[in-house]
Amino acid sequence: MDEDDGLLLNFASPDTTSTSYSNTRDKRSATKVTGGKWKDRRKLQLSLQGRGRNQKKDKSASGVNNSSIGNPRIDKIRAEAAAKKALEGNDAKSSDSKDSKDESKKRPSTDPIHGPTSKQIKFSESKGEFGGKNNSYVSSLFTSNESSSQLKVSKGDEQTTYLPSNAPMKDATTFEGLGLNEKLSKHLTETLRFKHPTKVQRTVVPAMISTERDLFIKAQTGSGKTLSFLLPIFHKLMMEDKNKITRDSGLFALILTPTRELATQIYGVLETLTRCHHQLVPGIVIGGEKKKSEKARIRKGVNILVGTPGRLADHLENTESLNISQLRWLILDEGDKLVELGFEETITKITDMITKRSEIMESMHKWQGLPTRRINLLCSATMQNNVEKLGSIILNNPEMVSVDYVPGTVAFETNSSASEGAKEMTAPDQLIQSVVVVPPKLRLVTLSAMLKKISNESNSSDSDETTRTIVFFSCSDSVNFHFDVFTRNGHGFKKVKNEETGKVETIEVSSTNDDDENDLQEENDKQGQMTAPIIGENTVLYKLHGSLSQQNRTATLQAFIKDTKSKHSILFCTDVASRGLDLPNVSSVVEYDPPFTIDDHLHRIGRSARVGREGKATLFLLPGNEEGYVDDKIQVVHPKKGNLRIVSYETLLKDGFSAKEEVEERKVGKKDPKSKEGKWDIHATTWHLDVERWLLEDSAEHDKAVQAFTSHIRAYATHLSTERNFFNVKLLHLGHLAKSFGLRETPKKLGKSVGTNSGIQEGSRKGKKEDPRKKMLRMAKMALKSTSNEFNY
Numbered sequence: 001m002d003e004d005d006g007l008l009l010n011f012a013s014p015d016t017t018s019t020s021y022s023n024t025r026d027k028r029s030a031t032k033v034t035g036g037k038w039k040d041r042r043k044l045q046l047s048l049q050g051r052g053r054n055q056k057k058d059k060s061a062s063g064v065n066n067s068s069i070g071n072p073r074i075d076k077i078r079a080e081a082a083a084k085k086a087l088e089g090n091d092a093k094s095s096d097s098k099d100s101k102d103e104s105k106k107r108p109s110t111d112p113i114h115g116p117t118s119k120q121i122k123f124s125e126s127k128g129e130f131g132g133k134n135n136s137y138v139s140s141l142f143t144s145n146e147s148s149s150q151l152k153v154s155k156g157d158e159q160t161t162y163l164p165s166n167a168p169m170k171d172a173t174t175f176e177g178l179g180l181n182e183k184l185s186k187h188l189t190e191t192l193r194f195k196h197p198t199k200v201q202r203t204v205v206p207a208m209i210s211t212e213r214d215l216f217i218k219a220q221t222g223s224g225k226t227l228s229f230l231l232p233i234f235h236k237l238m239m240e241d242k243n244k245i246t247r248d249s250g251l252f253a254l255i256l257t258p259t260r261e262l263a264t265q266i267y268g269v270l271e272t273l274t275r276c277h278h279q280l281v282p283g284i285v286i287g288g289e290k291k292k293s294e295k296a297r298i299r300k301g302v303n304i305l306v307g308t309p310g311r312l313a314d315h316l317e318n319t320e321s322l323n324i325s326q327l328r329w330l331i332l333d334e335g336d337k338l339v340e341l342g343f344e345e346t347i348t349k350i351t352d353m354i355t356k357r358s359e360i361m362e363s364m365h366k367w368q369g370l371p372t373r374r375i376n377l378l379c380s381a382t383m384q385n386n387v388e389k390l391g392s393i394i395l396n397n398p399e400m401v402s403v404d405y406v407p408g409t410v411a412f413e414t415n416s417s418a419s420e421g422a423k424e425m426t427a428p429d430q431l432i433q434s435v436v437v438v439p440p441k442l443r444l445v446t447l448s449a450m451l452k453k454i455s456n457e458s459n460s461s462d463s464d465e466t467t468r469t470i471v472f473f474s475c476s477d478s479v480n481f482h483f484d485v486f487t488r489n490g491h492g493f494k495k496v497k498n499e500e501t502g503k504v505e506t507i508e509v510s511s512t513n514d515d516d517e518n519d520l521q522e523e524n525d526k527q528g529q530m531t532a533p534i535i536g537e538n539t540v541l542y543k544l545h546g547s548l549s550q551q552n553r554t555a556t557l558q559a560f561i562k563d564t565k566s567k568h569s570i571l572f573c574t575d576v577a578s579r580g581l582d583l584p585n586v587s588s589v590v591e592y593d594p595p596f597t598i599d600d601h602l603h604r605i606g607r608s609a610r611v612g613r614e615g616k617a618t619l620f621l622l623p624g625n626e627e628g629y630v631d632d633k634i635q636v637v638h639p640k641k642g643n644l645r646i647v648s649y650e651t652l653l654k655d656g657f658s659a660k661e662e663v664e665e666r667k668v669g670k671k672d673p674k675s676k677e678g679k680w681d682i683h684a685t686t687w688h689l690d691v692e693r694w695l696l697e698d699s700a701e702h703d704k705a706v707q708a709f710t711s712h713i714r715a716y717a718t719h720l721s722t723e724r725n726f727f728n729v730k731l732l733h734l735g736h737l738a739k740s741f742g743l744r745e746t747p748k749k750l751g752k753s754v755g756t757n758s759g760i761q762e763g764s765r766k767g768k769k770e771d772p773r774k775k776m777l778r779m780a781k782m783a784l785k786s787t788s789n790e791f792n793y
């Protein structure tokens with residue numbers, strides 16, 4: 001529990017009152033400035049002491065001279081300057097506050113998390129105030145030591161191409177050869193255009209057709225697990241004799257999934273299969289939908305029912321027409337997630353009810369050709385202890401089906417016991433995993449650069465296919481806030497209504513010729529700065545998380561899947577989208593917030609590189625302890641040499657914020673990649689300042705930013721205790737991290753202002769000073785209470 005006191009201490013960092021601030025200023029005036037010409041050194045020294053010429057400009061811009069009130073243009077410039085000043089203030093306060101001082105004593109001189117102390121900043125590195133290129137202002141975003149990562153950046157030529165490990169194999173094996181009937185096999189090859197079965201299908205389909213054993217299926221993400229268990233069920237139910245199964249025959253298969261989205265997806269696959277045999281009727285029961293209409297559909301009769309555990313248990317208890325006496329198959333998809341979400345008890349209740357009711361009815365032998373006992377099946381791409389626990393509840397002497405791939409050959413591993421062959425699952429061989437170590441205050445701007453880069457690449461590609469990118473955040477609040485950042489009107493994206501559904505919030509890129517953009521360009525030009533760059537043209541942004549209504553969730557996902565008009569679609573989401581979702585052409589997955597477990601990582605990145613397709617994934621980490629996660633965890637699940645790459649955030653920023661020609665020059669080697677030339681840092685700074693200014697002007701959005709920041713910290717505090725050596729909330733630099741939420745306030749001030757939302761400053765709200773021990777306990781309890789549900793879904 002004492003792990004959490006860091007959180008408390010950080011929020012309650014000593015006040016940066018005027019006294020401490022003036023001390024800071026004294027300290028700063030004593031700062032030794034080295035390098036560069038003496039004139040420049042003197043200028044910087046004066047500005048550090050608050051005596052520089054530019055300080056006057058700064059004062060007037062921040063509102064001392066009121067003569068121009070009411071002039072919107074000047075107001076804009078002022079707001080810019082105010083934001084600029086806020087950045088400096090925030091920086092000075094956060095890096096010079098007492099706790100930073102204390103921390104710096106403990107830290108090595110180039111502390112990777114907290115950056116260098118003011119004394120370490122060399123003149124050549126410090127671009128504060130008006131000392132930047134072209135005498136233009138460059139924000140303190142770039143004052144920290146930029147090469148603080150211990151990980152060696154990969155060279156461009158280190159990449160290796162591997163054969164896909166989850167693709168259907170091109171050989172003589174057919175679906176019919178696996179034992180499936182002709183009608184179904186023909187439907188697969190001719191209508192769905194699946195030429196050959198995948199590895200997992202080659203193992204599971206014959207096993208389910210010819211034996212009556214329970215199965216434990218483990219195979220890589222995107223390897224076709226869903227069809228591997230649906231095909232044999234369908235095959236068996238498609239009986240052509242006089243005992244033909246119709247919707248009145250009863251329910252034969254139940255499929256449980258952890259998320260509503262996955263249930264909907266499996267229901268969709270079932271519907272495509274019924275196109276070759278209309279007599280079979282699938283059904284779906286999920287939370288968030290109208291129970292009454294679900295009841296009506298069940299009453300009409302369904303043969304295969306897919307649903308989420310809570311809603312299914314509800315129907316089993318309250319819907320009389322739901323007859324499970326003839327059930328032959330019980331499938332649990334994404335078993336580990338079902339357990340993690342706390343469905344273990346509900347699942348036990350469901351299996352108890354099924355067992356009881358099938359004992360009363362004596363119909364097991366009524367249908368020739370169907371299994372004579374209920375077959376239970378557990379499916380998971382990864383296998384943790386909790387899956388085994390679930391297995392022990394529902395499986396009876398199961399057969400373990402684990403499909404592993406050895407380059408050049410195919411190796412199927414079929415073990416008789418579930419505990420054997422419990423090898424760690426790895427990422428698809430063809431997936432390229434990048435890791436980028438980004439200082440906390442540069443996170444947002446790096447994400448922006450990255451999305452802009454991907455959008456530019458999609459726009460310049462000849463392919464007609466829509467490229468899709470998924471960005472994972474740790475909590476719903478963070479998704480909401482970042483969605484607003486990238487869609488704020490007039491600066492990149494615009495809100496529009498989805499034409500098809502009329503419900504979904506669909507977001508479209510605004511044109512650079514927009515009036516607002518022109519105004520901004522003029523203002524920026526006057527200050528020697530550039531327009532805040534947009535992420536890219538033809539790019540649409542969606543958001544998905546568990547706090548949205550089910551209608552919105554379903555419509556958003558459909559819109560994201562069916563979006564074929566834009567060149568690039570981006571989905572900002574929580575882990576609600578990480579399990580089992582099969583989204584077309586996801587070329588990139590970005591883990592902006594680190595996963596809560598290594599399994600979550602595998603599932604997130606598994607949305608890309610599916611069934612043999614190429615795919616890329618990028619993981620954002622903070623400098624320092626988080627870097628250890630690469631060697632300890634990431635490397636293990638990405639064993640293919642050369643596929644795991646360390647990328648420099650600076651390169652991402654340059655690619656995202658440089659002019660197109662410069663990026664091209666760097667690509668063809670005309671420009672030194674380490675070159676500081678170009679205006680990328682000014683553009684990046686302008687972009688960030690624009691976000692900050694937007695938050696200063698819009699209090700509702702500012703509150704959202706504060707809420708997102710606190711939820712993010714709370715989510716971070718819930719990382720598994722076994723992974724605290726990488727993700728320790730104590731070690732976060734809250735001041736710098738707040739900046740990547742566009743916030744200018746220090747953590748202490750934040751704590752006060754978010755008290756109502758987060759409960760972090762409950763004590764101070766009551767006007768009493770809370771006992772630090774009690775406060776610490778309350779904080780720890782709060783973090784524990786915040787279940788993964790809140791953050792992930």
Ligand SMILES: Nc1ncnc2c1ncn2[C@@H]1O[C@H](COP(=O)(O)OP(=O)(O)OP(=O)(O)O)[C@@H](O)[C@H]1O
Nearest residue numbers: 168194196197198221222223224225226580582611
């Ligand atoms: N034999 C096949 N040939 C070509 N494509 C296939 C084949 N079987 C399945 N697919 C397609 O592969 C994609 C991935 O399948 P599926 O969603 O079942 O993967 P999965 O293994 O369950 O992945 P995850 O672990 O992420 O849930 C789907 O679009 C599916 O239509």
